[in-house]
Amino acid sequence: MSKASRQKHRIWLLIAFIVVAYAASKYSPEQATSVSTQKNNIEHIVQQQQSDVQIEVMGKVIKLLRDDLDGSRHQKFIIKLTDGRTILIAHNIDLAPRIDDLTKGDSVTIYGEYEWNQKGGVIHWTHHDPAKRHPDGWIKHQGKIYQ
Numbered sequence: 001m002s003k004a005s006r007q008k009h010r011i012w013l014l015i016a017f018i019v020v021a022y023a024a025s026k027y028s029p030e031q032a033t034s035v036s037t038q039k040n041n042i043e044h045i046v047q048q049q050q051s052d053v054q055i056e057v058m059g060k061v062i063k064l065l066r067d068d069l070d071g072s073r074h075q076k077f078i079i080k081l082t083d084g085r086t087i088l089i090a091h092n093i094d095l096a097p098r099i100d101d102l103t104k105g106d107s108v109t110i111y112g113e114y115e116w117n118q119k120g121g122v123i124h125w126t127h128h129d130p131a132k133r134h135p136d137g138w139i140k141h142q143g144k145i146y147q
Contacts, residue, residue, distance in 0.1 A: 042081065042114075049116045054135050055123070056111040057081060061104055067093065074124075075099060079108060087114075088122040091139060096127035097146050099139065112137035 045053050059079035068074040068090070075091040075098050089110060091099070102108075113125040113134075126137040128147050138147035 042085065043083070045114060046085065046116065046121065051115045053114045054111070054137075055114045056109065057087065057123070058107065058109045059087070061102060061106045061108060062086065064102065064104060067098075075102075077102065079110070086120045088120070089126065089139070090122055090124040091126045091146070092124070095130065096138075099141050099146055102141060106141060109140040110138075112139075 041053075042055060042057060045055065057079070059081045061077050062080045063078040065076040065078070068076055072095075073093045075093050077089050077091075078086055079089060080086050089108075089112075110123055110126055112123040115122050115124065124137075125134060126139050126147070128136040136147060138145050140146075
């Protein structure tokens with residue numbers, strides 16, 4: 001590669017870095033949180049089959065599933081929202097405490113990342129992010145926050 005080509009390549013890399021840095025400076029997890037936690041948002045998100053959306057929901061536990069112990073371990077359960085919609089919760093118990101006293105019928109509030117699927121979707125990232133690259137999620141159960 002000639003000296004001129006290397007210099008042109010460096011300039012393009014610098015431009016790309018500046019664009020990425022500018023976009024990152026405009027991103028605010030607080031703004032994403034406030035927009036995605038609106039009460040009617042879950043209906044819109046499901047209808048639009050959206051994924052990778054930070055959302056807060058409240059519901060009742062209707063089914064406890066066995067923990068998924070393959071790879072990162074997850075406590076799994078299904079909640080039912082007030083509108084009758086059901087959502088699978090996948091709570092990473094390698095990064096957050098397991099909710100040992102969770103039982104069918106319990107009320108929970110969950111903040112995490114929603115992923116659409118034909119069965120109603122799943123919420124994961126219900127824990128802190130040790131790398132600080134993703135908004136921290138949590139589960140509130142009987143007045144205690146698990147994250």
